[in-house]
Amino acid sequence: MVKYIPNTEADRQKMLADLGAASVAELFADIPAAVRLNRDLDLPPELSEMELAAHLGALAEKNAALTCFLGGGYYDHFIPAVVDALVGRSEFYTAYTPYQPEISQGTLAAIYEFQTMIAELTGLDVANASMYDGASALAEAAVIAVRKTGRTKVAVARSVHPEYRQVLATYLAPRQVELVELPHEDGSTVADLIGPQTAAVVVQQPNFFGCLEDVLQLERLAHAAGALFIVSVDPVSLAVLRPPGAYGADIATGEGQSLGLPMSFGGPGLGFMAARENLVRHLPGRMVGATNDTRGQRAFVLTLQAREQHIRREKATSNICSNHALCALAATVHLSALGPAGLSGVASLCAAKAAYTRDSLNAVPGFTAAFAAPFFKEFVVKSSYPWDKVKARLLEHKLVAGPELGRFYPELTGHFLVAVTEKRTRAEIDRLKAALEEVAAC
């Protein structure tokens, strides 16, 4: 009946005979009547593979195909075909956490390569094997700072992704840690609320508005107060922008979706975390290290496990168990395909096209670039028109931009983000400009 179950009725009878049981139901006899389900689950009838493919195909069709200028943490970057071809090898995706290193060197070596690439990109000493996403990675970094310093406040820039700040608040709530919000002026953070109880200063580079923060100044203020400096970064930007390790950050985290993962309506993406050497035993989650096997061959193992939940239980640095290993593999293949020149090429194309887009839109009456700060691939547009009108006009041209910022920042209602990746062509950018001109004209 179910093609994923090999047992035939004859197999079942043979197995039951060995067990001395009359029926499979007997094996469930210890479930008390009071908690037994005495009806079928109320679920839709089963579908054949053909029906299933048709059904999901129809659901997929209900999602509009649009030219994407959306930003806010996920981006429409190009993914070379080799990424899916290699990540799609089922020796990778049907394995689990490499508890048995003798038969898991593929996953282990790939994670070691991933850790190396994240350390290289961020300019920091060590990276872990991955986290769930950029937001939870940032929250776990703040938890490290609170545990390490024993202080009671975390200062977070208001220009950090609003959803990341929500996650930070949720993670810190039970610890009685006060979240202090650092305001921004013209898109850049003002750090006058850092004090002796500040465990960490948390910023994003480029920030949620796309603006480059003065991370050098923020680092000085954070460390002068004895706080850890934690930066959430866009990994693509690190091909061209100064890496966190080079301006004194203690921990860098980020969202790795831009490194070879489809947007997939927001997940699965990839959280990453890199830190200075002195924090290595405070890091959450898996880490892979090099060693030798009994035959003298270089090989890799999960290591420094005395930090983790399966050893330390309630004293662990985090409860994280499964991470996003396959997404880390995708990022590893992606970065290997691009190499330093490819990644820098992508970053430069994004920057050039974003700059062209910003200049183009700035020339449309009623639309201005909201902030003057330098930016990378994303920027905020201030609009004189209601968002619904702008959005509807863009959709007529099969374009989508945003998100609109009023939902996160009431003071920026009507403003919206525009992100431009290497995939956007000049023709598409000109179409975006034309659509906004139509808004202005009617």
Place this chain on the structure above:
Amino acid sequence: MLKKGDVPLIFEMGAPGRQAFSLPANDVPAKEPSWPAELRRQAPPRLPEVSEVELVRHFTALSNLNFGVDTGFYPLGSCTMKYNPKVNEVLSRLPGLAQIHPYVPDELVQGALQIIYELEQYLAEIAGLARVTMQPAAGAHGELVGVFLIRAYHERRGNPRQKILVPDSAHGTNPATAAMAGYEVVSVPSAARGGIDVQALEKVLDDSVAGLMLTNPNTLGLFDENIHVITDLVHQAGGLLYYDGANANAIMGYSRPGDMGFDVVHFNLHKTFATPHGGGGPGAGPVAVSAALVPYLPVPLVDFASGCYRLNYDLPYSIGRVRSFYGNFGVLVKAYAYIRSLGAAGLKQVSSDAVLNANYVMHHLKQYFDLPFERACKHEFVLSGKRQKEKNGIRTLDMAKRLMDYGFHPPTVYFPLNVEEAMMIEPTETESKETLDLFIGACAAIAREAIDEPEKVHAAPHTTAFGRMDETRAARQPDLRWRPKEEVPAGNAVRG
């Protein structure tokens, strides 16, 4: 120099100037970026420089060093390493599902929202609870949401309480999660039949207890027959019950956590609902809750009204968020496809065969190894290697490694902690009787080898590409990243 047999690394391949990537020419006017010099990168990151062929061969070579469910039998207890249907992989990559940005307006992603909404209905029905959040990215992440919800529930009543109870057989994520949510962890012992010791539970229950975290069947694979007594006792003390859904593969269509009296349940879609484990994720850990806990769920939820699905952020008592966006949507699609493929009867058949297979293997192995609890198991069971350790000096770890020589992935070992030299075996429903018989034969052979040729078992594995690892060295001299030879500290001989 790389020696024969060393695992290769991509950094040791290629040559400066190679790449496996091409970009179109810039079609907009070139303009020097306005970045200040001190914010620019000085030296490029040292990423690999390889051609596409080198890239493909390297990762193909690495994949050949891995053992997955598609390679062979993988009875890793508590992990439910069942077969991952190929069609679900293909469907989750449909452009209309894989290429949607999370901030596309609701009205243009009705298909995606419908999948989330309907999957919520299915999981709520399977759990016997009111609503489900799809946000958690993994089982442990779901646990965290669950305990945050318990905390929010008590806080609204004026006192978050201080303690979370966990059984001594609990997975490490349970106490770690409770601690992350600010709770003191109190361990509750198991009784003679493997379930919770009810008298011991009564002794620790008072108004300082926020909740009890439990899985049923528990990590021994045993259904706790006192489950209703336990949930009633905790509720009477004002506490809530958390169900760790790691073992849900045993009970689909037979019993529902909500009906047992649980208030919060997380499912591991990568266990019960056949989405791939990915070498350690991405999974998904949706959390189902009773009506009393719905107000505290993370935002957003997907609601349906006037023929339209929409993201609802208006939950004033919400715990907030535990991640960006809405969940691991790509994983949710696969679980959705799995449930639609099987339907109610198919899911019940899954649990029937998972339990039958486990009992069959247990029945045939109990003559060779100690079985701490002699009763019908559910989807998995735990053996003890105590006999081999005491009589032959062979530890469970040795036998696990020896299984690799027979072509099998070892079971989970040394867990749960309340069984000495534990071997936790979960065959799953997707294995044939022939495979189970081969596995039983291999275990029996190893039990004999432990007596007749202990050295052979002790030195295993012999036929794998790698032998046992020097884990002490890895921990004492952490080498967590590749560096060019000239930067490797003196005395570090890991890379030859």
